[in-house]
Amino acid sequence: PVRTAWYTGPRRLLDYLLMYVQEGEMIARVEGRGHRFRAGDFCLIQPGELHTLEGPANTITPYVHLDVFYNPVRERSFVVRSGMVDVSGLDELIQPRLDEATGVVVPTRFVPLSPAQFRDTMLKAIGIWQRRDFLGQLESHYLATGLVLSVLQSYSRGSSDSPDQPEFLNWITSFMSLHLSEPLSVSDMAARAGLSASRFSQVFRNRFGRPPHQFLLHLRIQRAQDLLNHTSLTMREISGQCGFSDVHHFAKTFKRLSGQTPGSYRRTNQPSGRAAPGR
Template sequence: MLRREHSWNDHPILPYVRLCYRFVSQPFFQGERRLLDYLFLSMEKGRYILTVEGADYELNEGEFALIQPGVLFTTRGFGDCVVPNAHLDFFYNPARAQSFVTTPGQANIAPYAHLLQPRLNDFPEVDIPVLLRAKQPQLYRDTLLQMIEQFKRNDIPSTLKVQQLALELLQLLLGSGGGGAASYDFEGLQFVRKMNAFLSFNLSAPLSVEEMAKHAGYSESHFSTVFGHHFGTTPHQYLLRLRLQKAQELLGTTTLKLEQVAAYCGFASDSHLSKAFKRQTGLSPREFRAGDRRGALRENGEGVPGMD
């Protein structure tokens, strides 16, 4: 997407929170759309894959993301997802009451160009990534959760408080509030983001370190060093961790046969999966699946056959 330079003098800052709540859902996919405003996400539970302008970003528990106005994106949720979020304007627009949260499939927003917020990344010296790696994540989390609580009250004092919190969020994003995204190692963030997306979408493939390094554009030795620095483990160990996480997800949410789960998660056979799974969790896949179902039945208030 082309970058258009904006001036801070031309766009008065006056936040306006349009929608602010905890999104709760089971696995889902939302089609392409563009926003007129900003969407700030906090991953409280579950996992998201955000595809923004063709690039994939994995959002895990405890992480944050910012979707800026006008960019094309899709959202895919895995597992039971709990996602506190806020749709908001950062800049004043006299027609802001006419603006709205677009829906999946609404990719053409040309008729509403007069409602489109300026993107932060179109201002000088601002480059905020989609996936935020805040040095002080608790500040982001507390700010968003307070916004949600105040937004529910729908009175004048709470409205003013929500506006104040939205301004504090903007300060965090711009790096002036103590560890915002703008002050983070952007090159390192790009590497982490790129590798997470590549590995997540190639779990079933027999990936080698050579192939991973080639995708990253590094030699094998340099890739292993950089990977260890950012992920704290070896490429193979991290890939195994992702495969086992995916296996747990499939075992807990589907009725796929064990050999199918093994194939989808990149294991040579169901026995290969079983051995790795047992080492990691202390349970066999069948034991894990049985236990997961019993837990789900208890949460729903249903009896478990043979357990009365």
């Protein structure tokens, strides 16, 4: 369901909180560090982390609380509410952190190896759990275990999501395409990959043969060409949908990369009979 503006006050959890931003934006402050999540992003709050969560406007944020490690006194555990930041004396109920138990460091904003598959599995697990029957809970636990395994495989050394593996960054072109209308910096993409900006740029260039900002520009121009060919949107509307700050910047970049002005490209390529407005 859609949640209007909301805020979850400071707290430390005993378990793991996995969240998916389906619509809108969410702000998480974890151990003093702020993270802004957009539609399509995943968030992981680990046990004992001091955090707040905020949805500044309407959001859809499916979430699930889960235990990763077996605890014989699990039945005594509970969901921590806002304001509970002192969990001293509850050591036997607090789940171990992933880095402490497995040596795998998973960032608060993490990127699964296959984001769409991870999302679908997570939403399925939530839906099945809500049935409240034994088989549903068993299947939900099974799916949740698969999610945890996927995260650990994505960030463990030597995994197929290691920067040294050819499969690394397979998700990035889809991510860029989904966010073409937004300001998207190398730092943003690097954070989602769990790398520094310089390391991300190096890995990206090795994988795709050009720097990330050039690759992104070509995707923006390809989207613009498609809109010029198949829509009657104005140049201003197209420039906005393709992530350019203004029409002048759009026109200048378009001509530099394609050899034609946007207007000339539209007149040359658009099927006859379709109106072709200007600005």
